[in-house]
Amino acid sequence: MARLAAHGKYLLDGAQKFYLRGVSYGPFAPNSRGERYPEPERAAADFALMNRLGANLIRLYVPPPPWMVEEAQKAGLRMMLGIPWPFHMAFLDSRDMMREIRGAIRKTVLETRQFGETIAAYSIGNEIRSDIVRWHGPRAVSRFLAELRELGKQIDPGALFTYSNYPSAEYLDLSFLDFISFNVYLHREEDFRRYLTHLMGQAGELPLVLSETGMDTVREGEQHQAELLSWQCRAAFETGLSGFIVFAFTDEWHTGGSEITDWAFGLTRRDRSPKLAFDAVAKVFGGNLPPTLPAAPKATVVVAAYNAASTLGECLSSIRELNYPNYETIVIDDGSTDSTSEIAGRSGVRAIRVEHNGLAAARNAGVGAASGEIVAFIDADARADRDWLYHLVETIERRDAAAAAGPNFAPAPAFARAAAMTAAPGLPREVRAGDDRLAQLCGCNMAITKAALLKVGGFDPMFATAGDDVDLSWRLAASAETLAYAPGAVVIHERRATLAAYLRQQRGYGAGEGLLFRKYPLRIADQDGIYAGPSWIGSMFGGARVYYGAFGRGLFQTVYAADNSYADLPLTIQWVGLSLILLILGGVNRLLGVLGAGGVALSMLAAAAGAASAPLP
The missing domain is CATH 3.90.550.10 (Spore Coat Polysaccharide Biosynthesis Protein SpsA; Chain A)
Structure with missing residues (x-):
């Protein structure tokens, strides 16, 4: 087992593509040692069942004890290790809270970096509430997440770092991450495929991992869950995602100080007996990835x-x-x-x-x-x-x-x-x-x-x-x-x-x-989008439109930003042409020459400003 790397649009294990085939695990009620995980014997049996599923990754929401990482290593399972902190609070308003968050990142990476090959990635956060993002501003939140990623990289330069976003805050700039993770719950195949295609485009050159999806069998039934996860799993890998993580491995789930009994998202029941969805997911996980085409035309x-x-x-x-x-x-x-x-x-x-x-x-x-x-x-x-x-x-x-x-x-x-x-x-x-x-x-x-x-x-x-x-x-x-x-x-x-x-x-x-x-x-x-793109005239009456819902909590938000603005006007062929004409006419009228020279100078300044702000890879 070697460390994973992010290269281009995909994750690599050495020179080969690596597809994350994962399940979320926990958190659980504290065991006899006070750890938020099952007893070691139960965890080892769970890992063996995950092997039967064809999984190669466990997504965790709280840092694991060392014995658990070693058990995963024995089972050939990697971990996406979540680092908890108060995502639901206005964390940037408190210096103490920001210091505690940095401390949590530092402590977790320091304590687990010895298991580098088993840690597929660190998740530096999970679903910061969209109203919190609106309160602080997307740029401020992105800057803080980038700071957390950089802190982790300083401690373990070879590790991969991600953040699990969700549709309500999809406008966050996460381009500094090693790969993008998204939690998406959509139950119609057409919508699901279209949204994953949208996210792949939004991710740019970074790999995309579906870090959570699933269905509650209490309300929807086990047959419906099996059908949903079967086509969702295929759709994710057919679209080109680098990973698919099911929420969750088991119905046993303890959060907020309480045992959750009215939801049942697991592939297995609380006693670890497999549901229908277990075999449905195992069929995709155990096959070729991306899935073999039913028919391959020449x-x-x-x-x-x-x-x-x-x-x-x-x-x-x-x-x-x-x-x-x-x-x-x-x-x-x-x-x-x-x-x-x-x-x-x-x-x-x-x-x-x-x-x-x-x-x-x-x-x-x-x-x-x-x-x-x-x-x-x-x-x-x-x-x-x-x-x-x-x-x-x-x-x-x-x-x-x-x-x-x-x-x-x-x-x-x-x-x-x-x-x-x-x-x-x-x-x-x-x-x-x-x-x-x-x-x-x-x-x-x-x-x-x-x-x-x-x-x-x-x-x-x-x-x-x-x-x-x-x-x-x-x-x-x-x-x-x-x-x-x-x-x-x-x-x-x-x-x-x-x-x-x-x-x-x-x-x-x-x-x-x-x-x-x-x-x-x-x-x-x-x-x-031809002839140098949308016109600057159109942008005068356009601008960014943000559909964000009450208090910033709208689902599946999209930011439609104008591609250009008044600052782009000096770069248009019309501006440059007119400036050159005025410059030539300066031989007849000095004022026209000054206007032409000013127009050319503004064009050069706009070009220089664009070059200075362009991100160099």
């Missing part, structure tokens, strides 16, 4: 490559390792003048060389040669996650969609210049149209049914460098086709290594946007 992976010798080998190597049973790979060499064709040939994939006619024409050549029902596209300078194709196809099949696309992330930068390129604006990405739908696909990470491609006539070859994916997205949407978001389908996409290369890329994107504007002159920018 897919074709198309890589359009132009002078891609420096990156194509790694791209094809990642495609060879895909977790998908039925696919082919085709490289379209778009008239390269380097060794792209030779690298493709040595990789053992089908390689087709065509005259250099640009990106869209190369992708069309790949579609024409594809024998798969679904055609997936990845750029030659990108690397696919092992489950990339699985998540694209699973999403298309389940949603009956024409296409699906996922996120692309930059590799970890090795030096400052690479970090700056990673943080630079204008990089390729998918454009969301809701929790689980897309307005635009992103060409470096997308899959489309061949039938849909043929229906709309494929890619428009006029888009030689960029814009072909946007054009195709709009034509698919106009044909009433669904473009689905597949957040688990991750690719690592290289960013440009130098400023000159970045500027060439941006010129190509600009040319693509110009072609889109000519082809769709009446297209609304605010609706599509």
Whole structure:
């Protein structure tokens, strides 16, 4: 058993993905030693039953005694160790309380760091009440949680730290964590899947773990619980989550100084006899993760490559390792003048060389040669996650969609210049149209049914460098086709290594946007997020809207923040163009020249301010 690491969108055990398959445990009435856990013999028997379930993680809400960690270690179980403190109180209003909270974090990590391999993660909090978050302000709460995480890291740098949030406070910035945890109780499958997809997008590049879900069998019955947890467990791993934790292992539960007898969320009864849900969860936990597709249609992976010798080998190597049973790979060499064709040939994939006619024409050549029902596209300078194709196809099949696309992330930068390129604006990405739908696909990470491609006539070859994916997205949407978001389908996409290369890329994107504007002159920018995004004029009448309920206790809150503001006005092409015109007219009228120079200066200041505030990875 080695320490887990968080890398990209997933948790890793060494070089392999690690899926948390967990149950919550306790708290219980104090045992003969005064510990809030069962006697050692009972705990050892419980751990053996968890092994039968296929679990590999126990979520705890109070720190365990050393003997219990050792028993878990013997059983091959890791722990997500919760550190209790008064989440329900206005803790930032009391210096003494803040000091006690820091002390609790420090004490727990110091006392348990010796069990590093068994501690999968420390949970530095659980569901701070949404009205408390509103009272203190989300930024202040986030800062305090970040401080607690940093305190723990100073004591045990190799440990992972998380915080278990819930929908009523989903707007909290938790980007400083090693992975995101959410407690979600939704009993309709459509709502559950859509909300998990939303959370995957909100989590960005961090892994997401469902840290609590379940059903009370007193009110709902054991059959209903079994059905619910079966599809919830599958849905979580099909969506791309890194873990699924059931609340709870047993009906035995003691909290607030009382034994809870009117709720029964356990997979086992108080006497530890399994309920129907035990076998339902065990079936998913014991199978392949992510779950095997009922049917796997043949897919074709198309890589359009132009002078891609420096990156194509790694791209094809990642495609060879895909977790998908039925696919082919085709490289379209778009008239390269380097060794792209030779690298493709040595990789053992089908390689087709065509005259250099640009990106869209190369992708069309790949579609024409594809024998798969679904055609997936990845750029030659990108690397696919092992489950990339699985998540694209699973999403298309389940949603009956024409296409699906996922996120692309930059590799970890090795030096400052690479970090700056990673943080630079204008990089390729998918454009969301809701929790689980897309307005635009992103060409470096997308899959489309061949039938849909043929229906709309494929890619428009006029888009030689960029814009072909946007054009195709709009034509698919106009044909009433669904473009689905597949957040688990991750690719690592290289960013440009130098400023000159970045500027060439941006010129190509600009040319693509110009072609889109000519082809769709009446297209609304605010609706599509193209032509530099929503207009600043729209933002003057918009602003952030927060649906938070009475006293901040509304369920499933979402913050809709405007993408730009008055501060963005000096960065618009209209402002820059007008400033340059006034600067030129300064030769005729000095005042116009001063106004033009002031406009240019404000543009430069706005750009500098944006660069200074951009978070460097």
